[in-house]
Amino acid sequence: MILQRLFPERKEIDPEHYRRHLLGLNLMLLPWAGGLALVAWLPYIVVDVQLYAEHGPWLLLLRSGLSLVGILLIVFYFIKPLQKLAPVWMAVLAIYLVVVTPLITNLVENDPRYVSGYQLVLILMAFVPLTFWAVLSLLLTSIGIYFVLAFFMHPELFGPSYEYVLLNVIVALVVTVAMHYANERIRLGLILRENHLSATRRSLRSRNLQMLREMHMARRVQRKLLPASFPVNEHLETAGYYRSIEQVGGDFFEIEQLSEYSGDPDDHRMLIVIADASGHGVPAALIASMAKASFRNALRKRIFKPHLILQDANRDLLDYLLDDHYLTAYIMLIDPDDGMMYFSNASHRPAILVRPGRVDAGMEQLDSHGALLGMFEDATFETRGMPLESEARLFFYTDGIVESLNARGEEYGLDRLYFKLREMRSFDLNASINAIFSDLRRFIDTVEPVDDIAMLMCRIKSFTVSGHEHVLDSIPAPITEMRGSMSEELRLLFRNQNWDAAIQLIKARLEQTPHRSALWYNLSLLYERRGDHELAREAINTAVDLKEREARRMQERRRLLEERSGQQ
Structure with missing residues (x-):
């Protein structure tokens, strides 16, 4: 009970x-204590002879015993089997000091100069790394020896003239006990903190192992996002590369044979998808997983037009993604039966068409208008079409390539990518992919990439090309779904590319309903088609602001409904 009250920390510490x-403490101090014991008494030899020559032999004998103890401590320190008894050897030194010092003090008739040495020994006991009760026992034993010898050998000490000396000895004892008690409490506190730190380390190690297991599992899941192999047929040759900056990432690509979804074995169409989720690591990988599931779900519903696939996936992702999460994607449908490729873009890096022929042959970005996935309910997408070209190459990629920076803060950029694509146009696809990545590594040198990297390269085989580039369902989806005279009028204006009249028509509607974000979004598209990029930016900013206000109103409405539901 007394122990628990004096040292409440002991109940939480394993004995x-x-x-x-x-x-550990004694083992650390043992050689130092032995060295001091070996030489500490040497300066007093001359003093003893000068002051108390008659007691010289006895004083020399008592003091030299301290050196013997010091030698033993040093020897024991270097004998490994005896190291585990370090507290015992330290206790031997302490016992010798607290017993011999009062003997010497009484032998010299309690000379105040020697009494001060005794007080020093008492105070030094406060720093001996033994238990509080062990040190207290040694101190009481020492004081008992001192007073018993003083009573029988020098009874005059108990008179008024020596009261000051005796009081100093008692004060030294009290101070030593208080200091050792404080040291013991500090020592116990340190042990407790060490225990808590060890427990925290164990917990962190356990969590880290769990996280590594989960990351390994996430890595295995993400491998499912990437094709284990590419389709091998007479129409298309494909090679790809993927690298994430963390254990998992948010980029992925896929090639699907539509015959698996249409049920027609003679369906030779192929769908290429590449996507880039916002952020990095596990959150991005989760977004990518949901997106891939949404794309496949659209195919299972036999939705094969690229812009309709994006619309369907966008509706799915809006139900699951948080406000600050989104996805860019690019879809291309290759139809070898009619010699066409159709593509739709959701704010992704457009595919690059590398035409066959000389090094100076043309290259083109195959772009179309489209919003981010998972951000807007009224997002619009379009599908454009182009004839297939025999031996042409298609290069699909994510931001991590062109936006990588070197130590000077320079981007790898499209120009450098174009140069490598031209340079490698006659090489094997895998060699071309590897050459691009090697060039990227040389460019950034020691700088680590800050974004995931995904590349997909396809070579078109032996197609007969006919026709010219055209637009398929190029009118944005929300407009095609509008009803009434405005819808028909907009359709006609879009087909005739009469952007000014279309803009005026939407502006007129905005005067009646200025808070419709879809109208502002379509106005931004029209401005962009007309080449007014600043007005397009202002219109899309207005659309985003309205969308955010609508989201806040919906959240507030949901909060009120939840509160009312809770009250009922």
């Missing part, structure tokens, strides 16, 4: 841990 802690 074995406390013993190991004391062993």
